[in-house]
Amino acid sequence: MPLLALLAKEPAHGYELKSQLEQVFGEAYPAPNIGQIYVTLQRLERDGLVRSQDVVQTTRPNKRVYELTDAGREAVVEWVDKTSEGPRVRDEFFMKLALSQLARTSDRLGLIIRQRRHYLAQLRSLSELAATVDRPVPRLLIEGAILHLQADLDWLQRCQEELL
């Protein structure tokens, strides 16, 4: 998915993608090796989200340049707009956030706002649920979920402050 997002900016070949990934995420991410990148690119091509082209170079061996298909572009937009879920949310969301500047697919503030709205709705549901439960163990479970949500919301606020 991040590759797709990167390609949204401009077509690139494998090595360029690798260096871009390293640039954006730096040490926060273990950089995938070039082999993995090519495997992923091939899979994306098989799925019809990217297409490749060979570019003839005079002094070097031919390199394969990949670019997004329309389907691929749609997938990126859909991915970005979709609110993230689950424990990997931070990673996924943060990825979207970091990439969004490059991809120019949507504004960062909108991203944060949509995620916040989603969380608020969840918070409300959880609170309503908690009001109906009186056994301590399930209530604690719900409390835990609420607290995690609040922490995530706080983190959203920090993102907003820092990145905007």
Next chain:
Amino acid sequence: MIGSDGTVLLRARSLNKIFAGEGVVVHAVREVDLSLANGEFVAVTGPSGSGKSTLLHMLGGLEKPTSGEIWLEGKRVDGLSQARWAMLRRRHIGFVFQFFNLVSNMTVADNVELAALMGGASRKQATARRRELLGELGLAAKADAAPARLSGGEQQRVALARAMANRPALLLADEPTGNLDSAATTAVLGLLARAHADGQGILLVTHDLRVACTADRVISLFDGMVVDDAPMTIPHRPMLLPDVLKLRG
């Protein structure tokens, strides 16, 4: 607008507030537009320093806007004198603060009755209304106590009673649960929900999102500006325990 009759109760346009003093100029509220319908429950949220309280104070006439318009029940109010605002606050606006809600030298009963008297009730009417309100809150026993003798939660509940003594169209609350423990918070939120169900229009300022999410609509402020103003999305089905487990993966 959930549960409202659609007419606009409160409307603010291009509100600004600039504090200047001792070499520091602070633009606390920037070009804020908002509106509240009759019976609507809106929460204004944001981090410390986002200007929420200042906005609330302006909407209640406690602070004069540097520029902008405020309309209450169809009438322009931002330029009113203090005296006029005071009269509005008797019957049309109720206030609840984070603390100092009750006049310290009067009993609980007196506090509530005073509000009723200000609203034009006779002595008998004021006493009856006080009994009704305190009874609903379960605080009838503490009617003759001094405010200092009550716990924080009890004080806030009395404050709510006082604010709603005259059934004002608009209830303005500034961090009403900021000072309370979770049990008291729940109680106060319950009161607000009940009032809302009865058709009370509420504008609540809070930094606690758990409180904010109980409203119909949440307005997010950041650095004096509105960054989000959206109704609370209602999930198609209520959450169940298994969903909670899934949340955490």
Next chain:
Amino acid sequence: MRAMTRWIRADLRASTARALVIAGVVAAVVTALLLSAGLLQGATNPWQGLFTATKGAQIWLHLAPGTSVRDLKSQVSGIDAVAGPYEATAATVVQTGARTRVELRATPSLPLIGRPLLISGRWLTPSSPGGVVLEATFAQAIHAVDGDVLTLDNVDASRHVRVRLIGIAETSDQGFYPDQTPGLIWVLPGLLGRIEPNIGHTEEVVGLRIADPNAASFIVQQVVTRLGNSTVGTVSTWQQVEDSMARRDPLLGLLLALFGLMALGAAVLAIVNVTAGRVLLQSIDLGMLKTLGFTPLQVLAMLTAEHAVLAGAGIVAGLAAARLLMPVLLDGVPGVSAAATALPSGWAFLIIGGTFAAVLLATAAPALQAGLVRPVAAVRAVPPRGHLSKLARTAMAARMPPAMVLGTRAAFVRKLSAALMIGGLAIPILMITVGLGFWSTVDDVQRNPADIGLAASVTVSPGPLTWSEAGHLIKADPQVQAAYSCVRADALALGDTTTITTLGMGTSAQPYPFHVVQGQLYRAPEEAVATQALLAALRLNVGQFVRMWIGGVPVTFHIVGRIIDPQYGGEVLAYGRDTLADEGAPTPIGFYSLVLKPGVSPAAAATHLVRVSGGRLDAAVVSDPADQLGIVHVALACLIGVLALLGLTSLLTASLLSQRDHQRDLSVLRAMGMTPLQVRFALMMRTTVLALVAVTAGVVVGRLVSTTLISAVSKAYGLGAGIGRPPAVGALAAAVVLAIGAAALASMLPPRPGGHMSAVAILGPGP
């Protein structure tokens, strides 16, 4: 409005103690002012009081017997009422060794106008047909007391009647005896008829009460015209009576006037302090009220009404207290009658009205301010913590403290509370210092009357004896330390039309021991000393020459020194009596001024001399102003007590205010780990330091002011500078220690319950 009265009632109930303090302070102020005004009047101008108390008549006429005055009121405009006519006759009181002329006045019952005030015994009653009532000063002069039996002779001594003294009364009809003679005795008409059956020897006495006192002489003219010159005998107006009653005692007048000023200053101070302080303490609640919907005007009206009620209560209490305390005060002071202290209603209204106005003003100012300032969170800058972006820092400056100080800006309140504290302590201390200065001055005067020129306490007139015979008797008396032969001569200064009293006291070789404050005493003929007042009147300075006519003979005096002498209205020129002989001026009849041995009572010495001379020497005690200074001691003690109380209340108020202001700091300190006791100690230190500053300022300025003030006013009264004494060091030190101790104690008071917030509440998150 109902809401306003509800709040007022609740507020009074909740802070009853503070409300009582306000009422108490007002009562104390009213009492102090009424008492001091009354004392001042009683001591310096007793006529006014007597006139008020006796509902006096401004004009008294002695008319030929049988004159009809029935139509007088309608014929002459401006007369409110007519007293009398009373039948009166001249008579003589015969006592062993003395015959004294009196006027008997027949009054069947207590008159409505010019009503004599009984100070002992009872009034004339038919059950006591031989009973008489004497006028107070006359009774004192002839040493008559209730129950005494006197013999009255009529004018031509053809009848002698024994009468019994059944009462003594004061009146404003005529001046004090013996300034104004003859003495007055009230009798029943029957008794008068017995003493003097001959109508031709009687007179009619009529009193007129007029609407406009200033028109007295005009009305007299009209009355005389109506009644005819031949029917009108003597006429006396209130001005003459007042003049004769007024004590021309500059020292007493001076001290009491200053006392009055101090009382006034303390009054204003106390009231402002207590009321303003109370309103400021309520500023948070007042802001809350405005949020509830009270308009600024309503807030002002509410507070003013509440304090008006308190002021009213205080005034009523003050009036009652003054009435109760006045006789108690006067008990300790001879020479001033209770009636003389009766204030005319104008003064009383002024005092009451002024106090009321002061309370209202002191309430209105802070109430107005509380009402007008927008009830919003006060913005106070918090010092930035750590490294923050510029934006965040400014945001922090705007984000403010949950400590909502509705209605007042924090900085302003801080400055005001410090100012209240310092002022509230410094000014009473200043006044106490000045009061202590007065005290030592009075003490000094009492111990050393010579310092104010009253070395001699007895004057002796030779009477029928020759000058040398009298001198022998006096010098032989073992109680006499020194005797100075003196004369009193009236002189005319060049270009002046008034007479100046000059005194030849002793001789140039043996001068009278005046208290010289500048220059020196006269040592040779034609050298003279004078008082400040005289020098000012003649526009002279020490060292100059002045020419006067004494008995038609010009005499040139060289003024060599300035003295203090309170007699003769403070204008005295003294020299050796040999100067007169030298210059060929006639020497009038002289008298002896006696300086007694220390410890000898002047009254005893005087009576002894009279006895020894077989009643021929006329010895009189020089009126000692120190006698009347007893009032001043009492009054000063009361005033110092009141000032101390006022200082204490202002301390308490300021302490409460500062506690409230420093709530935030206190909580921070507590959060940092200081125990409550340590925190209170920290507050106490701050208060003590402020108190130290205030007390030092008060004492220093007070000391400067005290001596300067006394000198300035005594100059105005003609006593000249040099009479003031600094306050006693011991008393001052005690006052200082007490003041600082009280300040420290006041600050250690625990905060009032409900007035403080938890640390979390105050340090909690912002908006």
